[in-house]
Amino acid sequence: MALTLHVETARWRAHQQTVVQQFPGIVPVCKGNGYGFGHERLADEAARFGSDILAVGTTYEAARIKDFFSGDLLVLTPFRLGEEPVPLPDRAIRSVSSVEGVRGLVGARVVVEVMSTMKRHGISEEDLPKLHAAIEDVRLEGFAIHLPLDRTDGSDAVQEVAAWMDRLGRERLPLHTMFVSHLKAEELAQLQQRYPQTRFRARIGTRLWLGDHGATHYTGAVLDVTPVSKGDRFGYRQQKTGGDGHLVVVAGGTSHGVGLEAPKALHGMMPRAKGVARAGLATMNRNQSPFYLDNKQLWFAEPPHMQVSILFVPSDARTPRVGDELKAQLRHTTTTFDRIVDK
Known part of the structure; x- marks a missing residue:
């Protein structure tokens, strides 16, 4: 995993x-x-x-x-x-x-x-x-x-x-x-x-x-899946869940570079507006993860841990299983992988 x-x-x-x-x-x-x-x-x-x-x-x-x-x-x-x-x-x-x-x-x-x-x-x-x-x-x-x-x-x-x-x-x-x-x-x-x-x-x-961006991609293995109801407390800081769904533990944390981001030079109104929106969501503990399920980007349930991340999958989405691989969009120059698979 x-x-x-x-x-x-x-x-x-x-x-x-x-x-x-x-x-x-x-x-x-x-x-x-x-x-x-x-x-x-x-x-x-x-x-x-x-x-x-x-x-x-x-x-x-x-x-x-x-x-x-x-x-x-x-x-x-x-x-x-x-x-x-x-x-x-x-x-x-x-x-x-x-x-x-x-x-x-x-x-x-x-x-x-x-x-x-x-x-x-x-x-x-x-x-x-x-x-x-x-x-x-x-x-x-x-x-x-x-x-x-x-x-x-x-x-x-x-x-x-x-x-x-x-x-x-x-x-x-x-x-x-x-x-x-x-x-x-x-x-x-x-x-x-x-x-x-x-x-x-x-x-x-x-x-x-x-x-060639299509020649490589990252995936994180699903390690655990736990059902939760709205208001349940979880994680290091015992936050409350915002709705019904599942907490999904996936391989990939801060030691891998997950959740780490370098400052960006923004040009134009649209990129700046998106940056302001992301900052606003972050103040409400809403941060998008780099992991995807069925081509939809998932949210961090809480800040990533050292070697794993905990994601929130809402009840209206497909529930992943232990052993599934979630695709991740990660910056190559800041990511350290556990293994490499040649195809």
């Missing part, structure tokens, strides 16, 4: 191949929780389609995954002076976003991140002249730029990368490889044609692993 990730394996891998073909030299990204699949599984998939490199989020992830992937490991979090040292093999490549960071990695393999309109981290244009001396003491694997997902100002992603290519070129810095994030296939092709002497490598995670 578990929270299960179901994968239509052939379909999932067919989508991977489509993305790999669209982005020659792709750098698959395996960070965080492994996009819901886990690090070991994605390392195996990357090796399966022949990748020579795998990008991870942190040095700690690199240390965990090094025994499951034999190619290069690109650490995306920039090196910081004074950080805790983590033993890594020579095939690990560190990202750096400052001249001081480059100087602190003498002899290491390094990718220098430049500052994009993301304004998250990256070396500035003003610091480029200082790079000449610094990169003499490292093994420079290339430069990188992490672009925003949305461009509400109408700016052009290709032009942003091109502007940095021209800046690096004017400083006579090596331009053999540029790692990029969040470019479309046609945009990458434009850049490759414009700068044929440079190899552009797209770092891709979400589009590669989660681009």
Whole structure:
């Protein structure tokens, strides 16, 4: 009885191949929780389609995954002076976003991140002249730029990368490889044609692993079903039921990521109105769960527990049985499953 990730394996891998073909030299990204699949599984998939490199989020992830992937490991979090040292093999490549960071990695393999309109981290244009001396003491694997997902100002992603290519070129810095994030296939092709002497490598995670939404889904197993009448008390806080029906205990709780939600950027009146409505219902202890019965979303009876959730099924709905699987709509990047089933 578990929270299960179901994968239509052939379909999932067919989508991977489509993305790999669209982005020659792709750098698959395996960070965080492994996009819901886990690090070991994605390392195996990357090796399966022949990748020579795998990008991870942190040095700690690199240390965990090094025994499951034999190619290069690109650490995306920039090196910081004074950080805790983590033993890594020579095939690990560190990202750096400052001249001081480059100087602190003498002899290491390094990718220098430049500052994009993301304004998250990256070396500035003003610091480029200082790079000449610094990169003499490292093994420079290339430069990188992490672009925003949305461009509400109408700016052009290709032009942003091109502007940095021209800046690096004017400083006579090596331009053999540029790692990029969040470019479309046609945009990458434009850049490759414009700068044929440079190899552009797209770092891709979400589009590669989660681009075909129909290839995966989650289910939670029904563990218990208890009939209740209106006004019955239940649960940790002994709340009263709002009507007749059943309390359904299903696998999947906060330790799996159920009920956890990241803040969202809302645009437009309709999404904002829905957000206000959800907040209003929450003040009345009315929260929709991610679980579905007969394609209808169920309500939490109370906040999810660590490993299970208690749902309320009204009397006019079909009563699930112990052992049934309820489909769940969960965010892959925040969900940890009990098991994975390949189909």
